[in-house]
Amino acid sequence: MKAKDMMDKNFIYVYRDDTLDDVSKKMEKTRKFTTPVVSDDMKLVGWLTSLDVIRGLREGANKVSDIMHPKEEVKYLHENDPSRLAVIATSDKKLTNIPILNDEGVVTGVIRSFDIVKTLSALYDIKVSSIYEAMENELKGISWDELMEASAIITRRATGKHIRPEDYERKIKNSTFGEAIWGTGGLEKFFIGLIAVGELVIARRVGRARK
Amino acid sequence: MKAKDMMDKNFIYVYRDDTLDDVSKKMEKTRKFTTPVVSDDMKLVGWLTSLDVIRGLREGANKVSDIMHPKEEVKYLHENDPSRLAVIATSDKKLTNIPILNDEGVVTGVIRSFDIVKTLSALYDIKVSSIYEAMENELKGISWDELMEASAIITRRATGKHIRPEDYERKIKNSTFGEAIWGTGGLEKFFIGLIAVGELVIARRVGRARK
Numbered sequence: 489m490k491a492k493d494m495m496d497k498n499f500i501y502v503y504r505d506d507t508l509d510d511v512s513k514k515m516e517k518t519r520k521f522t523t524p525v526v527s528d529d530m531k532l533v534g535w536l537t538s539l540d541v542i543r544g545l546r547e548g549a550n551k552v553s554d555i556m557h558p559k560e561e562v563k564y565l566h567e568n569d570p571s572r573l574a575v576i577a578t579s580d581k582k583l584t585n586i587p588i589l590n591d592e593g594v595v596t597g598v599i600r601s602f603d604i605v606k607t608l609s610a611l612y613d614i615k616v617s618s619i620y621e622a623m624e625n626e627l628k629g630i631s632w633d634e635l636m637e638a639s640a641i642i643t644r645r646a647t648g649k650h651i652r653p654e655d656y657e658r659k660i661k662n663s664t665f666g667e668a669i670w671g672t673g674g675l676e677k678f679f680i681g682l683i684a685v686g687e688l689v690i691a692r693r694v695g696r697a698r699k
Numbered sequence: 700m701k702a703k704d705m706m707d708k709n710f711i712y713v714y715r716d717d718t719l720d721d722v723s724k725k726m727e728k729t730r731k732f733t734t735p736v737v738s739d740d741m742k743l744v745g746w747l748t749s750l751d752v753i754r755g756l757r758e759g760a761n762k763v764s765d766i767m768h769p770k771e772e773v774k775y776l777h778e779n780d781p782s783r784l785a786v787i788a789t790s791d792k793k794l795t796n797i798p799i800l801n802d803e804g805v806v807t808g809v810i811r812s813f814d815i816v817k818t819l820s821a822l823y824d825i826k827v828s829s830i831y832e833a834m835e836n837e838l839k840g841i842s843w844d845e846l847m848e849a850s851a852i853i854t855r856r857a858t859g860k861h862i863r864p865e866d867y868e869r870k871i872k873n874s875t876f877g878e879a880i881w882g883t884g885g886l887e888k889f890f891i892g893l894i895a896v897g898e899l900v901i902a903r904r905v906g907r908a909r910k
Contacts, residue, residue, distance in 0.1 A: 539726060
């Protein structure tokens with residue numbers, strides 16, 4: 489996934505010569521805490537936050553150029569950079585928005601922290617049952633019922649709790665990967681459970697083949 | 700994971716009677732776009748953003764109470780709510796910050812969008828090799844070298860590319876779960892690959908046992 493696949497192409501921008509009054513109204517109207525400052529040909533020249541505008545208004549500044557952060561101070565990414573660079577920058581530098589540029593230095597989008605949250609959480613929202621469906625498709629000669637039965641056995645071994653295959657099936661149809669990871673205590677533990685299930689059904693299949 | 704495990708306990712807050720001038724300086728100094736408004740006993744009574752402050756300064760308002768959003772309009776969570784509710788709210792409502800309350804309605808923390816990004820991305824940052832280490836520990840009688848060999852075979856089958864076991868080992872030691880998911884084309888596909896590896900090593904182990 490590239491930065492351009494995650495960025496919002498609907499972003500506001502302002503010019504160096506815009507008045508603080510106009511800019512503050514634009515930011516308020518669109519509920520944006522930050523905005524790129526661009527040249528006439530849409531190249532990034534600076535960055536402005538609502539906190540800069542507050543300071544500017546209080547201190548009697550007039551224009552964007554009086555209060556903006558120049559480009560050298562701005563964290564930006566290229567369209568074709570991996571989107572995880574935006575994730576790292578957001579997480580490490582506590583940024584809420586990152587401007588994205590093309591080869592010419594033109595601003596083509598902005599990656600916002602909640603866009604990142606949306607993308608990352610989409611992973612968590614995958615139903616556990618869809619992972620089991622992938623297992624069923626991959627493991628030839630293994631039926632869905634065998635998978636549910638093996639999972640109930642593995643769960644009983646791990647937790648001591650008696651759970652029927654049909655209970656297990658209902659559980660994975662209603663729970664997401666994120667819930668499963670938090671429920672089992674981490675990604676590795678979730679994998680270990682799945683591997684144990686796979687091992688059990690494969691051992692049983694081999695057992696059948698021998699008869 | 701609960702909201703209280705994800706929230707930042709170092710947050711700023713303001714009172715209803717604070718002047719906009721003081722509040723704007725506090726927000727600027729701490730680089731915060733939003734702040735809870737609290738009563739004398741720290742109960743949430745409202746919410747203020749830097750955009751509200753801008754409007755207030757422009758329109759000549761004096762106090763926080765003139766421009767704040769009352770509690771009824773504020774999205775907040777309880778300390779013991781699952782943290783994924785904060786993820787959902789951030790993603791769906793495009794919020795950057797969510798106040799967290801205890802049983803008495805007292806603000807005890809704030810969850811920020813970049814805290815969420817940090818937590819979610821930590822999952823992605825797990826090295827693929829640690830998942831293999833979990834596999835090695837779980838699958839009794841299977842060595843690390845057998846896992847690498849099986850992985851090289853499965854990779855060749857899936858991609859047509861010849862890769863040696865030692866290349867594979869170097870790859871998983873340098874790449875994270877997040878990169879692997881993006882690289883393979885999604886969580887299910889990543890699982891399918893792992894399952895295929897598991898199936899192959901188990902089949903080989905069974906083959907050895909038969910001899």
